[in-house]
Amino acid sequence: MEPTKAGRRPKGSSVLEPKARTELRQLAARGTHEWEAIAAILDAGLLASVGFSVDGQPFVLPMLYGRAGRTLYLHGAASARIMTVLGGAIPVCVSVTLVDGMVLARSAFNHSMNYRSVVAFGTARTIEDPRAKLSALRALSEHMLAGRWDDVRGPNRSELAQTAVLAMDIEEASAKVRNGPPIDDEADLPRPTWAGVLPLSTVAAAPVADPQLRPGIALPSYLENAGEAGRS
Amino acid sequence: MEPTKAGRRPKGSSVLEPKARTELRQLAARGTHEWEAIAAILDAGLLASVGFSVDGQPFVLPMLYGRAGRTLYLHGAASARIMTVLGGAIPVCVSVTLVDGMVLARSAFNHSMNYRSVVAFGTARTIEDPRAKLSALRALSEHMLAGRWDDVRGPNRSELAQTAVLAMDIEEASAKVRNGPPIDDEADLPRPTWAGVLPLSTVAAAPVADPQLRPGIALPSYLENAGEAGRS
Numbered sequence: 259m260e261p262t263k264a265g266r267r268p269k270g271s272s273v274l275e276p277k278a279r280t281e282l283r284q285l286a287a288r289g290t291h292e293w294e295a296i297a298a299i300l301d302a303g304l305l306a307s308v309g310f311s312v313d314g315q316p317f318v319l320p321m322l323y324g325r326a327g328r329t330l331y332l333h334g335a336a337s338a339r340i341m342t343v344l345g346g347a348i349p350v351c352v353s354v355t356l357v358d359g360m361v362l363a364r365s366a367f368n369h370s371m372n373y374r375s376v377v378a379f380g381t382a383r384t385i386e387d388p389r390a391k392l393s394a395l396r397a398l399s400e401h402m403l404a405g406r407w408d409d410v411r412g413p414n415r416s417e418l419a420q421t422a423v424l425a426m427d428i429e430e431a432s433a434k435v436r437n438g439p440p441i442d443d444e445a446d447l448p449r450p451t452w453a454g455v456l457p458l459s460t461v462a463a464a465p466v467a468d469p470q471l472r473p474g475i476a477l478p479s480y481l482e483n484a485g486e487a488g489r490s
Numbered sequence: 491m492e493p494t495k496a497g498r499r500p501k502g503s504s505v506l507e508p509k510a511r512t513e514l515r516q517l518a519a520r521g522t523h524e525w526e527a528i529a530a531i532l533d534a535g536l537l538a539s540v541g542f543s544v545d546g547q548p549f550v551l552p553m554l555y556g557r558a559g560r561t562l563y564l565h566g567a568a569s570a571r572i573m574t575v576l577g578g579a580i581p582v583c584v585s586v587t588l589v590d591g592m593v594l595a596r597s598a599f600n601h602s603m604n605y606r607s608v609v610a611f612g613t614a615r616t617i618e619d620p621r622a623k624l625s626a627l628r629a630l631s632e633h634m635l636a637g638r639w640d641d642v643r644g645p646n647r648s649e650l651a652q653t654a655v656l657a658m659d660i661e662e663a664s665a666k667v668r669n670g671p672p673i674d675d676e677a678d679l680p681r682p683t684w685a686g687v688l689p690l691s692t693v694a695a696a697p698v699a700d701p702q703l704r705p706g707i708a709l710p711s712y713l714e715n716a717g718e719a720g721r722s
Contacts, residue, residue: 304690305603307539307585309550318541318550318585320607353539353550357692360635366627366642367649369634371537375552395598402601403592403688410598410683417599439700451642452707453700456635456716458536460589463689468671475684481594484688 289434293328296433299376300325303354304402304460308332310350312343323352324397331394332382332424341422345384350426352378360456363440364449370436372455378431382424388415391423405480521666525560528665531608532557535586536634536692540564542582544575555584556629563626564614564656573654577616582658584610592688595672596681602668604687610663614656620647623655630655637712 290296306323309316319340324331330352334341344350354376361370385391392413399407413421440453462484465477522528538555541548551572556563562584566573576582591604617623624645631639645653672685694716697709 305587305589307541307550307552307587309539309541309548309583311543311546311548314543314546315581315611316541316543316548316583318539318583318609320539320585320587320605322603349547351541351548351550353552355537355539355552357537362635362638362697364642365645365649366631366639367645367653369631369638369642371554373552377550379547399598399601403594406594406601407598410596410601411678411681413597413599417597421599439698439702442700442702446643447702448704449643450704450707452697452710452713453703455698455700456713457695457698458692459695460690460692463691465594465684466671466687466689468674468685468687470671470674470679471685472680472682475682478684481684481688 288436289432291432293431295435296376296378296431297325299356299374299433299435300330300354300378301401302356302374303376305354306330306332307353307355308344308350309353310344310348322398322402323354324394324399324401326394326397328428330378330380330426330428331385331397332426333395333398334422336420336422338422341384341424344382345422345424347381347383350380350382352376352380352426354378356460357458358437359458361436361440362453362456364442364446364451364453368440368442368446370440372437372457374433374435376431376433378426378428380426380429382426385423385425388418391418391421394423394425395421403480405478409478409480520668521664523664525663527667528608528610528663529557531588531606531665531667532562532586532610533633534588534606535608537586538562538564539585539587540576540582541585542576542580544580554630554634555586556626556631556633558626558629560660562610562612562658562660563617563629564658565627565630566654568652568654570654573616573656576614577654577656579613579615582612582614584608584612584658586610588692589690590669591690593668593672594685594688596674596678596683596685600672600674600678602672604669604689606665606667608663608665610658610660612658612661614658617655617657620650623650623653626655626657627653635712637710641710641712 305320308321309318356374359372396407537552540553541550587607593602
């Protein structure tokens with residue numbers, strides 16, 4: 259990622275110091291600790307794989323997330339054991355991956371994927387303050403679908419109490435990106451094997467109205483072009 | 491998932507015994523330990539989020555995978571620290587999630603996702619035998635893109651030595667599936683908010699030939715319809 263002009267560098271722009279957890283050992287040319295690259299991938303993703311460990315047993319669960327600056331938000335049922343475990347100041351790893359294509363080389367060995375991925379580390383804490391909870395839930399909702407929050411009934415006191423919301427300040431993070439064609443060995447180029455990239459993306463189809471939708475309710479503008487544009 | 495007729499039940503069909511790691515506590519109605527449901531999701535997925543823990547620090551990394559029966563295969567550079575760590579008989583959690591849509595309710599609280607996900611637990615071991623390694627790599631390749639393996643140059647001895655291949659027998663697994671429209675509170679139904687589902691899927695666009703592709707090499711049949719059909 260090319261650095262922007264110094265004078266136009268966004269506030270908070272920096273390189274996250276690589277430490278033991280995120281040192282880029284394999285294929286370091288594909289990796290970066292640039293915060294802008296990390297944030298762009300986090301914003302383009304939809305689900306995170308959230309990893310934690312209980313008595314040495316690892317768990318990985320898919321969760322929606324939101325972001326504000328270098329803080330990630332997660333939520334779940336307050337009655338869920340995982341939310342209590344995650345809120346208990348244990349180390350957490352959040353992984354977000356966007357798949358951009360299959361890289362089809364002439365040799366099995368040089369096959370790869372085009373992708374953008376982030377691995378972020380931190381410690382989650384439970385947000386107790388109702389106003390801070392609401393703000394985090396808005397970030398989660400806006401991350402899922404921008405414009406939706408202001409269009410729906412917000413959580414009431416009981417719903418807010420039933421929802422556990424966690425904040426995880428990102429202590430360390432790294433991004434990896436691969437794009438472009440396959441890189442074959444010179445000796446394989448004459449092979450009669452088709453080589454190239456099969457582009458993949460997550461796309462939205464036309465919205466499907468709830469069978470109980472009252473007549474005369476128009477599709478909101480933030481969904482109008484959803485069927486044409488991809489998520490990433 | 492409805493059980494099939496006893497007489498037509500596929501060999502190996504069974505319910506994986508739920509244990510502490512996979513007991514379905516939240517929204518148990520969405521969960522299953524039926525092996526067929528678990529296998530179908532594993533086969534439809536492309537990337538797994540592989541979780542493990544080193545000295546209490548959780549790590550989650552995106553990896554391609556393959557499946558043969560109840561064994562999952564993973565691979566990576568033999569020089570990669572993660573492959574040594576993962577092959578060291580430590581507990582591993584593999585999570586695969588397919589996103590099928592955003593569930594847009596009239597209240598923020600009743601928003602959800604339509605998805606199919608599997609969480610599987612086991613212990614990975616390094617495959618040393620070259621023939622077993624090749625067989626696992628074929629499973630990985632065929633999982634990524636069926637038909638590709640027979641079309642490419644297979645790994646030579648040096649490439650095989652540079653590739654670490656792991657096998658993880660699934661000891662416990664569970665699947666969760668949500669589909670269908672939003673489920674709103676009765677009191678919210680008269681609201682003038684559009685409600686329904688925004689379907690999401692991972693789809694392939696037209697294949698992009700390698701700039702170095704020799705003229706006259708046709709697109710293989712297993713890629714011909716790739717741009718029309720989704721991955722899941």
